[in-house]
Amino acid sequence: MSSATSARDRLVDAAQDLFAAQGVGPTSPRAVLAASGVGQGSLYHHFPTKHDLAVAAVGATVDDALARAMRTLDSDSPAVERLVAYLERPREALAGCKIGRLTADQAVMDDDGLHDVVTAYFVRLLRALTQIFRETDLPDDVARDRAHAALAIIQGGYVLARATRDPGALAAAVRGFVGLLDQGPQARNEPDRPSQHSTPTPKENP
Amino acid sequence: MSSATSARDRLVDAAQDLFAAQGVGPTSPRAVLAASGVGQGSLYHHFPTKHDLAVAAVGATVDDALARAMRTLDSDSPAVERLVAYLERPREALAGCKIGRLTADQAVMDDDGLHDVVTAYFVRLLRALTQIFRETDLPDDVARDRAHAALAIIQGGYVLARATRDPGALAAAVRGFVGLLDQGPQARNEPDRPSQHSTPTPKENP
Structure with a gap:
């Protein structure tokens, strides 16, 4: 270097x-x-300019976060397992999401170039999550709504944790959401991938 | 006056x-x-001091928001109807939550008196939402987790809307969450209140 x-x-x-x-x-x-x-x-x-520095730094934060998320979301595990692994990943709840918090930063929202970097992050995650829900045979519009809900759980969980000073608030929100996923007809045993379930592979997600 | x-x-x-x-x-x-x-x-x-002014103003915002929320959450409708009415209430998504956004405001988080006002708002809402889920015969811990999820959907929906510049993102997250509630065994037809369902009362929630 x-x-x-x-x-x-x-x-x-x-x-x-x-x-x-x-x-x-x-x-x-x-x-x-x-x-x-x-x-x-x-x-x-x-x-x-400060704008140049901010675009580079926020861009680097977004790249790091996307790479980490995609390792979980794009793995070979069944769809709902990937989703739950993503939702349940350990997070520093009281610190807040480094990227989500930027939406409350007026200096970021007022700078189109910076705002574009933040938008791209969430659009990319929503696309990956929508694809996961599509794999569970949901119609496109339902898959898209559910992707928004999954991502909102994480972002809102961070807000709740900071607001209530309770680092467990994010995990509680995730448990509440995952519990609802589990009670659905497709739940974690996807009917169209029976072969993956005959062989237990609990170590697939690092 | x-x-x-x-x-x-x-x-x-x-x-x-x-x-x-x-x-x-x-x-x-x-x-x-x-x-x-x-x-x-x-x-x-x-x-x-500025602290005095901020506590008064944030306190007034919290009081207004809680009064509005409680009109829906404490109404006479069946539990899940009250919850869904609260979740689906029209909100100015792109403006963000006036109270949730304060969690990204370091001046607020660093001021214990102000932070307490924000904490009290979310604790009060979580208590009301937990009570609603308890009414659907869920165990206390599940009701509490689900209350966190419901509130996270709103707060995270605001974050997604601002991040993606899409005012529909909050409504999409709510639809995704309500869809999951609907597919559960208790869904909207609470088994312990059959009499309320024989008489349709769609106008109960203003």
């Missing part, structure tokens, strides 16, 4: 941390510069 | 509007004063 790349990466890392801790609006490029430890020239060389 | 009361109310109204539009952190008492049109003396007479 060249030192130029490294300085850029350190700036992006520092911006990701500060944005997560205090929001994009209140974070100055000067604070990012101080936290990164790189020289001032590197900041303006790589990111002439 | 005395002019003193009126000045206080105008300050609180202005603060509620500005907090909803731009957050508590970035809103200065000076901006609230300007928007309210009252004299500077009234501001410092009624609210010596």
Whole structure:
């Protein structure tokens, strides 16, 4: 890795941390510069404006989060198992979702380029979740609604946890939702994939 | 109403509007004063500090929201009808929840008095929703989880709507969740209240 790349990466890392801790609006490029430890020239060389820095940092956060989500959502497990594994993944509830919280950050919502990065994240997740529900033989519109519900559970669970200071609130919301999925006619035993269920493979999802 | 009361109310109204539009952190008492049109003396007479003004304004927003929610949740309709009426209530999705958004406002989260007001709102709603699910003969822990899920759907639906710029995202999440409730064994026809279902009363919820 060249030192130029490294300085850029350190700036992006520092911006990701500060944005997560205090929001994009209140974070100055000067604070990012101080936290990164790189020289001032590197900041303006790589990111002439705060907008450029924010797009790079929020983009990196989105890329990381999508890669993690897709490892679960695109695995070889049966559809509902993938979904439940995604929903039940351990999350730092009291920290809030690094990306969802940006929707309350007016500096992000007012910046079309930044807002586009946030939109792309949720559109991509909704598409993957809709596809999972389609695999359970639901009609397209029902699959789409249910994908919205699944994603809303996570985002709303974060809000509840922060609001009530109860880190268990997110897990409770997920349990409530998964319990409703389990009582449905398709539940976790998908009728169109009987062969996957004759062989128990509990270790498929890392 | 005395002019003193009126000045206080105008300050609180202005603060509620500005907090909803731009957050508590970035809103200065000076901006609230300007928007309210009252004299500077009234501001410092009624609210010596920004904290006092914020507690009063966020408290008023919480009181309004709770009163509206309880009219639906405490009505005489059967439990699941009250729940679905609450979930399906029209909401300004793109504006976000005036109270839920405060959980992303570090100035609110860092102020114990303000945070308490936000916590009380969600705890009160969770209690009412848990009670509704208990009425459908669910065990206490399942009722509590499902209450978290119901509230998370609303809060997460707001986040999704703002993130994707799609006002329909909140309604889609609610439809996805209500669809799951409908397919359960208790669904909308509560077995322990058959008499209420022999007489159709579609107008019970205003």
